[in-house]
Amino acid sequence: MINSLRGMNDILSEDYERFTYFINTATGIAQKYGFHFIQTPLLEETALFKRSVGESSDIVGKEMYQFIDKGENDVCLRPEGTAGVVRAFVQKKLDRAGGIHRFFYHGAMFRYERPQKGRLRQFHQFGVESFGEASVYEDATMIMMVGDILKKLGIGYRLKLNSLGDNNCMPDYRTKLVGFVQECKDGICEDCIRRLDTNPIRVLDCKNEKCQELYVGAPKLIQHLCSTCSDDFGTLKKILQENSIAYEIDTNLVRGLDYYSKTAFEFVSDNIGSQSAIAGGGRYDRLVEFLDGRATPAVGFAMGIERLMELIVMPESKREGYYIGAMESEAIDFIVKLAHKKRADYKVTIDYKAKNLKNHLKAADKANAKYCAIIGSDELKNSNIWVKNLENQTEQTVLIEDF
RNA sequence: GUGGGAUUAGCUCAGUUGGUUAGAGCAUUGGUUUGUGGUGCCGAGGGUCACGGGUUCGAGCCCCGCAUCCCACCCCA
Numbered sequence: 028m029i030n031s032l033r034g035m036n037d038i039l040s041e042d043y044e045r046f047t048y049f050i051n052t053a054t055g056i057a058q059k060y061g062f063h064f065i066q067t068p069l070l071e072e073t074a075l076f077k078r079s080v081g082e083s084s085d086i087v088g089k090e091m092y093q094f095i096d097k098g099e100n101d102v103c104l105r106p107e108g109t110a111g112v113v114r115a116f117v118q119k120k121l122d123r124a125g126g127i128h129r130f131f132y133h134g135a136m137f138r139y140e141r142p143q144k145g146r147l148r149q150f151h152q153f154g155v156e157s158f159g160e161a162s163v164y165e166d167a168t169m170i171m172m173v174g175d176i177l178k179k180l181g182i183g184y185r186l187k188l189n190s191l192g193d194n195n196c197m198p199d200y201r202t203k204l205v206g207f208v209q210e211c212k213d214g215i216c217e218d219c220i221r222r223l224d225t226n227p228i229r230v231l232d233c234k235n236e237k238c239q240e241l242y243v244g245a246p247k248l249i250q251h252l253c254s255t256c257s258d259d260f261g262t263l264k265k266i267l268q269e270n271s272i273a274y275e276i277d278t279n280l281v282r283g284l285d286y287y288s289k290t291a292f293e294f295v296s297d298n299i300g301s302q303s304a305i306a307g308g309g310r311y312d313r314l315v316e317f318l319d320g321r322a323t324p325a326v327g328f329a330m331g332i333e334r335l336m337e338l339i340v341m342p343e344s345k346r347e348g349y350y351i352g353a354m355e356s357e358a359i360d361f362i363v364k365l366a367h368k369k370r371a372d373y374k375v376t377i378d379y380k381a382k383n384l385k386n387h388l389k390a391a392d393k394a395n396a397k398y399c400a401i402i403g404s405d406e407l408k409n410s411n412i413w414v415k416n417l418e419n420q421t422e423q424t425v426l427i428e429d430f
Numbered sequence: 431g432u433g434g435g436a437u438u439a440g441c442u443c444a445g446u447u448g449g450u451u452a453g454a455g456c457a458u459u460g461g462u463u464u465g466u467g468g469u470g471c472c473g474a475g476g477g478u479c480a481c482g483g484g485u486u487c488g489a490g491c492c493c494c495g496c497a498u499c500c501c502a503c504c505c506c507a
Contacts, residue, residue, distance in 0.1 A: 033498070085505050089431085107507085136507080141431075143500065145507080152507060218504080282506090293507095300500095304507055331507025354465075388467035403465065417467070 034140070034148030036333075045336045046151075050133055053153045053176050053330070057131040060172050062155050065130040067111035069137075073101040078317055079110040081285025083225035090138040104137035107284070108154045108329055109311070110318075116158055117320035127159040133332070145302030145334045154308075154329035158315070161324035163259040166290040166310055167266040169328050173294055173306050174272050176330070181340030184305065186273065187293045189249065189280035190260040191228075193312065196253035197288070201227055203246045211241045231279040247278045256289055263290060282307060286314040290326065299337050306330040346418055348374030350391035354403035356381040362402060365412075365430070391417060400430070 031037060038046050054064075073093055080087050092104035105111055112130055121128050133153040142148060155172065157165055170186065177184050192200060205227050212220065216235045223230065231248075233239065252260060267274055274292075282291050291309035299305070308328025315323040349369055351362045359379060366377040376394040378387065384401060391399035400414045412430050415422040 030498075090505080138506080140505075142498095143502090146505090147507095150507070154507095284506095301502080302506075307507065329507060334507060384465040385462095385467075387465095390467085392467040399467075401465085405465085413465085415466075420466090422466085 032148070034142035034146075036147060036149070042336065045339055045341065046332065048341060049180065049332055049335055049339060050153065052179050053133070054131070056172060056175050056179065057155055060129070060155075060168065062129040062131040062157075065112055065115060065132050066134070067105075067108075067115050067132065069105055069135060070102050071105055071111055071114065073103040075110050075114055075318070076103055076106060079113065079284075079286055079314055080107060081226070083229075084284055086138060086284070090140050092137045092139055106138050107136055108132055108134070108152055109156060109284075109286070109314070109327055112154075112156045112327075113314055113318050113320070113325070116156075116323075117315060117318050121158065122315055122320040122323050125159070127157070129155070129157045131155040143302070144300045145331070145337070147333060151332040152329045153332055154327060156325060156327035158323050158325045160326070161312070163262050163290070164266065166259075166326050167263055167270070169308060169326055170267065170272060170292055171270055173308075173328055173330065177294065177306075180335065180338070182296065182305070182335065182338045183298070184294045184296055185275060187277040187280050187295060188264070188267075188274045189277055189291045190252055190256055190263075191281070191288055191291050191309070192248060192252050192256050193288050196251055196256055200246065200248055200251040203251065204228070204230075207245050208242075214238075214241050226285065228281050232281045249276070249278055259289060282309065286311040286317070288312050292328070294330075296334075296338060299334055302334060304331070305334050305338070344395065346395055346397040348376070348396055349398045349400050350376045350378075350387070350394050350396035351400045352378045352387040352390070352402075353381050354383060354387070354401060355407060358402045358407055365400075365427075369430075388415070388417075 073091070076087055076091065082088065086106045091106055094102065096102050112132060116122060116128065116130075131154065134151065135149050136152050137149055139148060140146060155169070157169070174186075191197065205223065208215065208219070208223055208227065208230055212223075215230070215238050216233065219230045219233050219235070219238050222233075228248075230238065231242065231245070233242075249257075249260065264274070277293075280291055280293055282293070287309040289310040289312065292307065293304055294306040295303040296305050297303065306328055308326070310324070310326040312324045313322075315321070315325060349366075351366050351369070353359050353362050359381065362377060363379075366375045369375045374396075376391075376396055378390055382390075384403070387401055388399055397417060398414055399417055400412050402412055406412055406424070411424050411426050413422065413424050414430070
């Protein structure tokens with residue numbers, strides 16, 4: 028027997044119901060916010076992710092499905108969605124068109140990691156990206172959209188918030204932080220020593236307790252923001268408060284992708300094990316430029332569909348359509364015809380075997396049909412059909428032409 | 431990539447110190463004397479005990495390897 032690859036799952040039956048329910052819900056809400064669907068390829072040039080996600084990130088450093096194709100191109104299965112959307116945005120020259128462009132997408136992402144609950148090698152994300160709007164109101168709108176989606180799905184969450192500063196204040200802060208960490212270099216872990224060179228900000232969310240103890244007195248990012256960043260962060264908090272969205276400031280929230288600036292946020296759930304992040308996003312005003320576009324402010328987020336699926340509260344399934352059966356085998360051909368006609372407008376389940384009424388009712392119930400329609404010897408004689416409403420238990424016999 | 435646990439029917443799980451033919455519930459399926467379900471009763475089918483080796487008179491059980499899942503680290507959605 029050939030099995031699926033490690034960390035790659037089939038989605039069917041109940042999982043598929045949840046999956047599509049999520050996609051439909053999220054899509055509906057994104058459209059209400061004025062976003063448009065975009066689909067980008069699963070395979071992209073490796074350089075795209077190296078330049079956008081960043082070589083210092085774990086994603087690019089060790090988790091990419093990277094290979095050389097038959098044309099000797101260095102290509103990669105996408106590990107995340109933003110890079111491809113930005114590439115498309117620049118390629119279609121929308122950066123030069125001006126105005127605001129808002130997109131949403133969903134699809135498979137690939138990361139070569141050790142799988143566990145809520146972490147797969149092929150997983151699915153739903154994400155949105157907004158280009159051309161520098162206002163922090165757009166950041167708040169993103170957060171509200173995530174909040175709306177989670178609320179509609181019945182999912183509880185905590186929202187973590189931070190600001191990463193911009194070109195003005197981040198470099199100064201980074202220098203200060205590096206200075207601080209150099210002072211306690213003897214006590215920190217190997218990873219943090221490496222981070223000092225590659226991406227010093229990332230020491231802040233080091234999980235090592237010893238490191239965290241040493242960093243307690245480290246300079247805090249949000250205390251070193253320039254006035255623009257600081258004002259925007261204040262405005263963001265105000266907007267969230269006014270819209271009744273609870274948040275907690277997490278000065279160590281750095282996020283794993285290099286392209287974020289200013290607003291960074293993460294939605295976490297306490298009910299799905301250690302992989303607790305269910306959505307994450309933020310502002311990335313410099314990424315379009317990095318990818319050879321005209322400088323364009325941008326902000327976005329992504330949600331992990333598999334992690335969300337465990338938390339979704341599904342609406343009650345309602346009885347739907349018809350179950351059609353016969354009690355005499357001579358009637359089978361006729362009910363096949365009837366079902367064909369009825370399927371133009373309704374979901375129809377049909378049984379090809381003649382059975383007694385009790386068995387048909389059982390089967391109709393199992394099929395979750397709203398009506399059970401049966402033709403027996405009486406009905407055959409009188410050209411009518413017996414129909415029972417399985418919800419309210421009313422029944423009637425009607426002429427075939429009225430069915 | 432490193433460490434730990436698990437793997438028995440379609441699903442959830444029992445299975446004694448190694449000892450005949452490996453069990454249960456749910457699901458599937460058949461029947462249940464006259465045409466009424468979701469909730470009665472009686473039956474049936476379904477297992478290479480993950481896979482590959484080894485020890486033993488004898489292995490679901492012990493040993494080694496391997497695959498997958500789960501947990502932790504790492505990281506993230």
